[in-house]
Amino acid sequence: MISSRFVLKRLLLLVPVLVGVASLVFSILHLSPGDPALTIAGERASEEFVKQVEESLGLNDPIWVQYGRFIADAAQFQFGESFIIQRNTTVREVLVNKLPVTLELAIYGQLIGVFLGIPLGILSAVKQDSITDHLTRIGALAGISVPIFWSGPLLILLFAQVLGVLPTSGRISVLYNVEAIRVTGLVTVDTLIAGEWDMFVSAVRHMILPASVIGVYSMALISRMMRSSMLEVIRQDYIRTARAKGQGAKITVLKHGFRNAMIPVITVIGIQFGGLLGGAVLTETVFAIGGIGTLLVEAIKVGDYPIVQGTVLTFAFLFTLVNLGVDITYSILDPRIEQ
Amino acid sequence: MSTETKTTTETTTGTGERGLIDRVTASPFVSKLLSNRLALAGIAIIVTMVVVAIYARLFISLDAITQSQLGTNPNRAAPSLEYLFGTDGQARSLLPRVAYGAWYAMLFGTVTVAASTTLGVGLGIIAAYYGDVTDNVIMRTMDVLLAFPSLLLALALVAIFPDDLGLWRAVAALTLVYTPRFARVVRGAALTVLENEYIDATIALGATDPRVLVRHVLPNCLAPITVQSTLNFGLAIIDLAALSFLGFGAAAGTPSWGLMLSNGVSQGLLTGVWWWSFFPGFFLALTVLGFNLLGDGMRDALDPRMREAVD
Numbered sequence: 001m002i003s004s005r006f007v008l009k010r011l012l013l014l015v016p017v018l019v020g021v022a023s024l025v026f027s028i029l030h031l032s033p034g035d036p037a038l039t040i041a042g043e044r045a046s047e048e049f050v051k052q053v054e055e056s057l058g059l060n061d062p063i064w065v066q067y068g069r070f071i072a073d074a075a076q077f078q079f080g081e082s083f084i085i086q087r088n089t090t091v092r093e094v095l096v097n098k099l100p101v102t103l104e105l106a107i108y109g110q111l112i113g114v115f116l117g118i119p120l121g122i123l124s125a126v127k128q129d130s131i132t133d134h135l136t137r138i139g140a141l142a143g144i145s146v147p148i149f150w151s152g153p154l155l156i157l158l159f160a161q162v163l164g165v166l167p168t169s170g171r172i173s174v175l176y177n178v179e180a181i182r183v184t185g186l187v188t189v190d191t192l193i194a195g196e197w198d199m200f201v202s203a204v205r206h207m208i209l210p211a212s213v214i215g216v217y218s219m220a221l222i223s224r225m226m227r228s229s230m231l232e233v234i235r236q237d238y239i240r241t242a243r244a245k246g247q248g249a250k251i252t253v254l255k256h257g258f259r260n261a262m263i264p265v266i267t268v269i270g271i272q273f274g275g276l277l278g279g280a281v282l283t284e285t286v287f288a289i290g291g292i293g294t295l296l297v298e299a300i301k302v303g304d305y306p307i308v309q310g311t312v313l314t315f316a317f318l319f320t321l322v323n324l325g326v327d328i329t330y331s332i333l334d335p336r337i338e339q
Numbered sequence: 340m341s342t343e344t345k346t347t348t349e350t351t352t353g354t355g356e357r358g359l360i361d362r363v364t365a366s367p368f369v370s371k372l373l374s375n376r377l378a379l380a381g382i383a384i385i386v387t388m389v390v391v392a393i394y395a396r397l398f399i400s401l402d403a404i405t406q407s408q409l410g411t412n413p414n415r416a417a418p419s420l421e422y423l424f425g426t427d428g429q430a431r432s433l434l435p436r437v438a439y440g441a442w443y444a445m446l447f448g449t450v451t452v453a454a455s456t457t458l459g460v461g462l463g464i465i466a467a468y469y470g471d472v473t474d475n476v477i478m479r480t481m482d483v484l485l486a487f488p489s490l491l492l493a494l495a496l497v498a499i500f501p502d503d504l505g506l507w508r509a510v511a512a513l514t515l516v517y518t519p520r521f522a523r524v525v526r527g528a529a530l531t532v533l534e535n536e537y538i539d540a541t542i543a544l545g546a547t548d549p550r551v552l553v554r555h556v557l558p559n560c561l562a563p564i565t566v567q568s569t570l571n572f573g574l575a576i577i578d579l580a581a582l583s584f585l586g587f588g589a590a591a592g593t594p595s596w597g598l599m600l601s602n603g604v605s606q607g608l609l610t611g612v613w614w615w616s617f618f619p620g621f622f623l624a625l626t627v628l629g630f631n632l633l634g635d636g637m638r639d640a641l642d643p644r645m646r647e648a649v650d
Contacts, residue, residue: 020483031499138377141635145628147577149584149597150620153604157613168608278490282581286604296491297585300498312495316487 010327014320021316022074026067028312029305039303040083070309079310084302085295091310095292099314100185101171102291105214105283106276107186108207112215113222113276114269120219121226121265126253128231136223143220148279152213152286159209166209169288173202210287214279218272225268229261236260263333270326274319368562371640378636384629388622392441399435405592407431418614425614427599428606436594437618443595444576444626447506451575454514456568459521464552464560466522467529478526481519489516490581497587505590509582516578517571524567528560566637573630580623596623
C-alpha cells in the first residue's frame with residue numbers, strides 16, 4: 001500500500017531541513033551575548049584559565065571550522081558536556097535521562113486529545129446545531145483560549161489543595177525510587193514492568209493533572225478540526241449514495257465518512273504535537289516535573305549552551321519526525337497523495 | 340478594528356459612490372460576521388479589554404502599582420470589597436495591576452502581530468511574485484523556522500536579545516516565530532491572485548513591480564491575512580504571557596499577566612493563595628477567547644464552504 005520509495009524520498013527531503021535547523025541553532029547561540037568560556041571558568045577565573053577553556057572548546061577556531069564541527073557532531077547527536085547544570089556529564093546522557101519524562105507527558109496528553117477529541121468532533125458534526133454541538137464548540141474554543149499556566153494552577157488548587165485527592169508535583173511519590181527499576185524511563189511503564197503495583201498507582205495519580213491540562217488543549221484543537229472536516233465529508237455524493245442504497249447512518253459515518261475526514265485531522269494532530277512539546281515546557285514548570293522542558297528553561301537562564309543546543313535540536317528533530325509520520329499516514333489513508 | 344480596514348479596502352476597489360457605513364454594512368462579509376452571535380461576543384470582549392487597557396494606561400500610575408505597599412495595605416489579603424481582587428505578597432492591590440496587564444497584553448500583542456504580519460506579508464508576496472530562486476530561498480528558510488515547535492523557538496531566540504529589553508525581546512522573538520505562518524498564507528493567496536488577467540494587464544501597461552504588488556496583489560490578499568492576524572493575536576497574547584511566566588519577558592515587578600501568574604504559581608499555590616493566579620489568568624484567557632471568537636467568525640464568514648454548511 002505504501003512504497004518504500006515514497007518513504008525514502010521523504011527521508012531525503014528531511015536532510016536539508018535538519019541541516020537548516022542545526023544551522024539556525026548554531027547561529028542563535030553564536031549571536032547570544034555572554035561568553036561560554038567565562039561561564040565555565042567563572043567570573044573570578046584568571047585570564048589564563050579562561051584562555052585555556054576557550055582553547056579546549058575550540059572557540060578560537062575560525063567560525064566556519066566551528067560550524068563544520070557542530071554540524072558533524074550534531075549529526076551524531078553529540079553536543080559536548082554540560083557547562084553548569086550537570087558538570088562533567090555529556091549532554092547526550094542528560095537528554096537520554098530526561099527525554100522520556102517529557103515524552104511520557106506528551107504521549108498521555110496526546111492520547112487524551114485523540115481519544116476524546118475525535119469522538120467529540122464527530123458527535124458535534126453529526127448533530128450539527130444541536131445543544132451538544134454548541135456546547136462542544138464553545139468548550140473547544142475555551143480549551144484553546146485557556147493557557148496551560150492558568151488551568152494547571154487552578155486544577156492544583158482545586159484537586160490538590162481543596163479536595164486533597166491528587167498530588168501536586170513530581171512524577172511519583174518521593175517514597176519510591178524509580179531509578180532502581182528504570183527500563184524505558186517512562187514511570188508508568190517501568191513500574192508495571194517491575195510489577196510494583198503501588199508505585200504504578202502513584203505514578204498514574206501524579207500523571208492525571210498534568211496530562212489533563214496538556215490534553216485538553218489538543219482535545220480542543222482535534223475536535224474542532226474533526227468537526228469541520230466531518231461536516232464537509234458528510235455532504236459528499238458518496239455519502240448520499242451509501243445512505244440511498246439503504247446503509248444505516250452510523251455505519252455510513254464510521255465506515256465512509258471517518259476515514260476521509262481523518263486526513264486533515266491527522267495534520268492537526270501532527271502540527272499540534274509541536275504545541276504539545278511547547279506545552280510540556282509550561283506544564284513541567286507548573287507541576288515541577290524535571291523533563292527536558294524545565295531543563296531547557298534552566299539552561300537558557302544560566303547560559304549552559306551545550307544543553308540549550310542539544311535540547312532545542314532534539315525538540316525540532318522530534319517534531320520533524322512526527323510530521324514525517326503524518327505524511328506517511330496521509331498516503332496510507334489516501335493513496336492518491338503518493339503520486 | 341481590523342475588520343473595518345479590510346472591508347473598506349475591499350469595497351473601495353468596487354463602486355465608491357455610497358457612504359462608508361453603507362458600504363461596510365452592505366458587504367456580505369460584514370453582515371455575515373455581524374449576524375454571528377459568537378463573533379459579536381468576541382468583538383464585545385475585545386472592545387471591553389481595549390477600553391480597560393486605555394483606561395489603565397491613562398489613569399493608573401505605574402509607579403504606584405509597581406512599588407511595594409507593605410505597611411500601607413494589608414499583605415496577602417483575600418478579595419474583599421476594599422480590595423476586589425485581593426492583595427499580593429507586597430501588599431499591592433491586584434485590581435489595578437490586572438487592569439494594567441490589559442495594556443501590556445494589547446500593546447505588546449499588537450506590536451508582535453503587526454510586525455510579523457508586515458514581515459510575513461512582504462516575504463510571502465515577494466516569494467509568490469518572483470518565484471524561482473527567490474521563492475525557494477524564502478520558503479525553505481520559512482520551512483526551517485516552522486520545523487521548531489513555536490514556543491521552543493521563541494525561547495531559543497529570546498536568548499539572543501539582552502535582558503534589559505524586557506518584554507521587547509519576547510516581542511522580537513515571537514515576531515520571528517510567527518512570520519513564516521503569514522508568509523505561507525500570503526504566498527498561497529498571492530499565487531492565486533497573480534493568475535488573474537488584470538495582473539497581466541497591469542504589467543503590460545508598464546506598472547513597476549512594487550506598484551503591482553502593493554496596489555493590486557496586496558489588496559486582494561487582505562482577507563486571509565486579516566483572519567490569520569486575528570487568530571494569531573490570541574496566540575501572541577498567550578505566548579507573550581508564557582515567556583514572561585517562564586522568566587523571559589517582563590522585568591520583575593511589572594504588572595504583566597504572565598509575571599503575575601508566575602508569582603501565583605511559585606509562591607501562592609502551596610499556601611492556597613488562589614487569587615494571585617485566578618484574576619490575571621482569567622483576564623488573559625478571556626482576552627484570548629475574544630480574539631479566537633472573532634477570528635473563527637471571520638473565517639466562517641469568508642469561507643464559502645462554511646457559509647453553505649450553516650445556511
